[in-house]
Amino acid sequence: MSLRDQLSQRIEQALQNEAYKAAYDQVITTLRDNGFLPNIISVGDRFPDFMLPDASGGLVDLTSLLARAPVIIQFFRGDWCPYCRMMLDSLAEALPDIKAAGGTLVALTPDTHGLALDAKIAHHADFVVLSDVDYGVGLAAGVIFRLPPLYRNRLVLSGTDLAVRHGNAAWFLPVPATFVLDGEGIVRWRFADPDFTKRAEPADVIEVVRALKTGSLG
Amino acid sequence: MELTQVRYFVTLSRTLNFTRAAEMHHVSQPALTRAVQRLEEELGGPLLYRERTLTRLTELGRSMLPHLQAMLDAADNAINLAAARRTQPRCSLKIGLGPGISASVIAALIRDVAAALPKLTVSFEENDALRITELMLADDLDCALLPGDWAMPERLNRWPLYQDRAAVFLPDRHELSQMQSLGASDLGGETILIGDRCGGFGVRLIETTGQEFRQFRCGGTAAHVLELVGAGLGVAILSERITLPEALTKCALNQPLLERPVHLASVAGRPQGPAVSGFIKLCRAQRV
Numbered sequence: 001m002s003l004r005d006q007l008s009q010r011i012e013q014a015l016q017n018e019a020y021k022a023a024y025d026q027v028i029t030t031l032r033d034n035g036f037l038p039n040i041i042s043v044g045d046r047f048p049d050f051m052l053p054d055a056s057g058g059l060v061d062l063t064s065l066l067a068r069a070p071v072i073i074q075f076f077r078g079d080w081c082p083y084c085r086m087m088l089d090s091l092a093e094a095l096p097d098i099k100a101a102g103g104t105l106v107a108l109t110p111d112t113h114g115l116a117l118d119a120k121i122a123h124h125a126d127f128v129v130l131s132d133v134d135y136g137v138g139l140a141a142g143v144i145f146r147l148p149p150l151y152r153n154r155l156v157l158s159g160t161d162l163a164v165r166h167g168n169a170a171w172f173l174p175v176p177a178t179f180v181l182d183g184e185g186i187v188r189w190r191f192a193d194p195d196f197t198k199r200a201e202p203a204d205v206i207e208v209v210r211a212l213k214t215g216s217l218g
Numbered sequence: 219m220e221l222t223q224v225r226y227f228v229t230l231s232r233t234l235n236f237t238r239a240a241e242m243h244h245v246s247q248p249a250l251t252r253a254v255q256r257l258e259e260e261l262g263g264p265l266l267y268r269e270r271t272l273t274r275l276t277e278l279g280r281s282m283l284p285h286l287q288a289m290l291d292a293a294d295n296a297i298n299l300a301a302a303r304r305t306q307p308r309c310s311l312k313i314g315l316g317p318g319i320s321a322s323v324i325a326a327l328i329r330d331v332a333a334a335l336p337k338l339t340v341s342f343e344e345n346d347a348l349r350i351t352e353l354m355l356a357d358d359l360d361c362a363l364l365p366g367d368w369a370m371p372e373r374l375n376r377w378p379l380y381q382d383r384a385a386v387f388l389p390d391r392h393e394l395s396q397m398q399s400l401g402a403s404d405l406g407g408e409t410i411l412i413g414d415r416c417g418g419f420g421v422r423l424i425e426t427t428g429q430e431f432r433q434f435r436c437g438g439t440a441a442h443v444l445e446l447v448g449a450g451l452g453v454a455i456l457s458e459r460i461t462l463p464e465a466l467t468k469c470a471l472n473q474p475l476l477e478r479p480v481h482l483a484s485v486a487g488r489p490q491g492p493a494v495s496g497f498i499k500l501c502r503a504q505r506v
Contacts, residue, residue, distance in 0.1 A: 034259045039220040051299035051334065051496065053503035058330045059496055061300045113378075114505025131503035136292025140221050144289070146261055167377045167502050170285035 003090040004201055007083055011197040023150035030148045031175070031194035039142040040177060040192045047073065047185050048140035052108070055116035055129040060106075062185060065128070068104040069183035070212045072205055075132075075143050075174040077196065078111045079119035080160045084176065087199045088123035094202035095126055103180075103209035108132045110174065112167045133167070138174040143192065147171045180208050188212055221293055223257040224286050226250050227265060231283050234273045287487055288375075295495035299334070302492035308337045309493040314350035314362030315342055318417020318440050319480055320459040323380065324363065327500045331493055338493050344439055346415065354485055360494040365417070366479030376481045380506050384419035384476035385458035385468040387447050394453075394469065401473030402427040409434050409452030413443040419455040419476050426474050 015021045031037075041047065051061040065071045074091065076084040091098075091105060098105050105127040109116050112131050120129040138144040147155075147162070152171055155162065163169035177192035178200035189208040191200035211217040222243075230239040230250070240247040258265050265279035275283065302309065311331065315321060321342055332338045343350065343359060347368040353359040355373065363379065370376055386400050394404060402423060409432040412420040416439065424431055434452050436443055443454045444463050455471065462468055482501045484490075490498070 035256070036260070048293070048297060049300040050296035051303055052296060053496075053500045055503070057326070057504070059299070059303075059334045059500065061303045061334075063300060063304065112502045114503075116503065117505070131499070132292075133499045133502050134288045134292035136289060136294070136296040139219065139224060139289050140293045140296070142220055144219055146219075148262075168285060168288060170282075170289070172285070172289070 002201060002203070003087060003199060006086050006090070007197050007199060010082060010086065020154070023148075023154050026148045026150045028195050031145060036145060036175075036194055037192060040175075040190070041141050041179070041187060042190055043187050045187050047179060047181050047187055048137060049185070050137045050140070052130040052132060052137060055120045055131065060128060060130060065104055065106060066181065066183055066185055069181060070103050070188070070209045071181045072098065072103055072105045072209065073141075073179040073181065074105065074107045074200075075138060075141075075177050076107055076109050077173050077176060078109050078165060079115065079122060080155075080165070081196070083197050083199065085123065087176065088119065088125055090202055091127070092123050092125050094206065097206050098202070098209060101206050101209040102213040103206070104128075106130060108137060108174070110135050110138065110162075110166045110168075110172070112165065115165055132174070135166075135168075135170075135172050135174070138172075141177070141179070143174040143177045144172050145175065147173055178205060180205065180212065182212060188217060219257055219260050220253070221290070223253045224290050226253050227257055227279075228283070228287050228290055230254060230266065230273075231275060231279065234275075236273065284486065291487075291490070291495075295490060295492075295499075299492045299496050303334050306335065306337055307492070308339070309335055309491050310339045310341070310360075311493040311497055312341050312343070312359045313497075314353060314359040314364070315344045316347045316350055316362065316364040316368070316417075316480075317344075317415045318413075318419070318457050318460075319344075319363045319365070319382070320440070320457055320461065322461045323459050323480075323506050324497075324501065327497060327504070327506070330500055331496045334496060335493050344415070351483075354483065357485075357488070360490070361482060361484040361498055363480055364483050366481045368481075370481075370483055373486055374483045375486045376483045377502050379480050379482050379501060380459075382417070382478045382480050383458050384423070384455050384471045386453055386471050387444060387456055387460075387462075387466055387468050388453040389447060389450060390465050390467050392453070392467070395467040397469050399470040399472045401471070402429055403473070405431065405453065408432070411436060411443050411446055411452045411454045413438050413440060413454070415439045416443055416454070416456055417478070419457070422476050423455050423471075423474070426476070
């Protein structure tokens with residue numbers, strides 16, 4: 001089943017719960033109403049340079065990653081999010097094809113304190129997972145937003161304390177956007193949606209990487 | 219939210235003057251005002267009171283400022299660190315260690331920073347929490363590992379790093395050295411070495427058990443106390459994270475279990491060089 005179908009099945013079921021639906025709607029309408037999308041860096045922009053801690057240890061910089069371009073930068077919210085878990089599983093499954101196409105996959109989460117490593121292990125994610133500590137790279141990429149109160153309250157009640165997970169009590173999150181960069185660090189393809197249950201389809205990303213490799217991306 | 223919006227607001231929070239903030243960023247005042255308005259829309263309310271003669275932060279502005287400042291610093295630091303990786307500047311990292319807190323915990327992280335920034339100089343200062351705090355505030359230390367029960371001033375950011383636990387350090391030749399773990403009752407006939415800069419586990423053992431122990435007091439650090447253990451003066455109750463010197467053994471202390479949280483601290487809002495920001499990010503990202 002495609003990631004898209006898995007995600008839509010899950011959200012359809014989740015929306016049966018009225019309280020969840022209200023929290024979900026508040027996130028999406030807030031982001032749609034305040035003109036969030038145009039702030040996100042887009043095709044043709046240079047992705048901001050960075051160096052961040054790797055979940056497995058050490059510091060990783062974008063320049064080193066670009067030596068193995070195209071580079072796919074995938075923001076995710078954390079292992080606490082069921083949609084992120086589905087996406088990470090789906091990316092882990094697609095990884096051999098991504099590599100075969102010549103791409104390098106990197107996932108960024110604001111989670112700290114070993115939680116990025118937990119996610120990497122739990123999802124057999126054999127790609128680089130970085131902690132975007134205090135949301136710096138997410139801010140530079142324009143993907144960070146403040147979680148509206150209803151969703152935030154639901155997380156608190158379910159024991160998901162983002163202040164603890166992030167080591168920062170801001171209650172900010174990234175939209176789970178995907179960027180495909182060429183060897184110069186220029187964004188050549190982007191997926192971004194205010195609806196966190198909508199994610200880039202791995203098959204589409206692989207097609208983009210192939211096209212970039214063969215020089216046929218329009 | 220957008221980087222420039224956050225940058226403008228952080229500057230505005232310092233100048234409390236739209237004209238001056240706009241000048242500092244070389245933009246027109248209406249452009250700066252619009253950017254801050256967009257940030258306000260996104261954060262769900264006004265960040266500033268705009269009065270004729272007085273601009274000041276609202277409650278939301280005050281509560282969001284430290285977070286926005288931290289995020290802006292993180293964005294700048296991620297770029298500066300990547301640039302330093304390319305240019306390889308000389309840089310320094312001055313770390314404070316509270317009483318009895320071992321540098322072994324962070325040694326691998328310092329290696330990771332040095333791998334990215336080979337011209338790194340590292341220095342350590344082991345001292346009591348008050349002195350370490352003073353040195354951080356005076357900008358003589360970049361960051362520190364301190365006991366979690368230390369009442370840090372608000373100007374310091376702090377993040378829990380790990381839960382420290384006491385172990386018994388004794389000579390290899392000691393009859394208890396073969397035991398997997400020890401309790402206070404096993405130590406009845408022992409002399410407990412109490413160092414005044416060792417983290418206080420020895421004193422806690424005596425106080426929590428109410429048991430009578432022979433004590434030997436020493437004005438020194440864990441390293442000094444371990445020298446005395448090696449010479450056969452007694453046993454020491456220290457952090458299990460301390461690397462074992464030759465000819466000594468450490469046994470887990472399980473009765474009572476003595477623990478303390480250890481936090482990473484740094485001065486909020488102070489500009490950080492690439493080595494410092496890299497080190498703090500590594501500490502925060504991992505479970506040490």
